[in-house]
Amino acid sequence: MAIRVEPAVVSDLDSIADLAARTFPLACPPDLPRDAVDSFIALHLSSGALGGHLVTPGHVLLAARTPEGELVGYALLLDGTGMDPTCAGQILHRPTVGISKLYVDPGHHGSGVATRVLAEIVRLSSGRGVRSLWLATNVANTRARRFYDKQGFVERGARTFDVGGVANTDVVYEKELGGTARGA
DSSP states (O other): OOOEEEEOOGGGHHHHHHHHHHHHHHHSOTTSOHHHHHHHHHHHSSHHHHHHHHSSTTEEEEEEEOTTOOEEEEEEEEETTTTOGGGGGGOOSSSEEEEEEEEEOGGGTTTTHHHHHHHHHHHHHHHTTOOEEEEEEETTOHHHHHHHHHTTOEEEEEEEEEETTEEEEEEEEEEEOOSOOOOO
């Protein structure tokens, strides 16, 4: 399936927030209380919260669509290690871009959408001289961990990630892109 990956616009926010609310729980450990998950979604994945990324320098919200325009995935990129400064010492290559979110509609899992989104992230980042991508995913999210391993990400360590007041353990990954630093 040919997927278009492009910067999100204001009119995408409600659809992305809906997709985020449906996909974020899939990345959470099964024993995480639903009220903690719902609290996180309300605070960080609402249309308003996502809209803030459209106007924040160094933040890029991407939308992945089918040729018919159906939203099937999204990603949120943040320059540097600002999304979690405690991970800065684990990231070896600078400049770096953090992948804060990369989610695909469950009906499209295994269809290549995530690979296409990641390829666009690599293209955009490499074009700006970024030397690595980094992210963190829950230690129990075996599907995501297999995907990132397959895509060339390397484990760098761990972090604690708060979801609705509940501490969770994430694995921190980095993917070296190569190239030379050009001020990303």
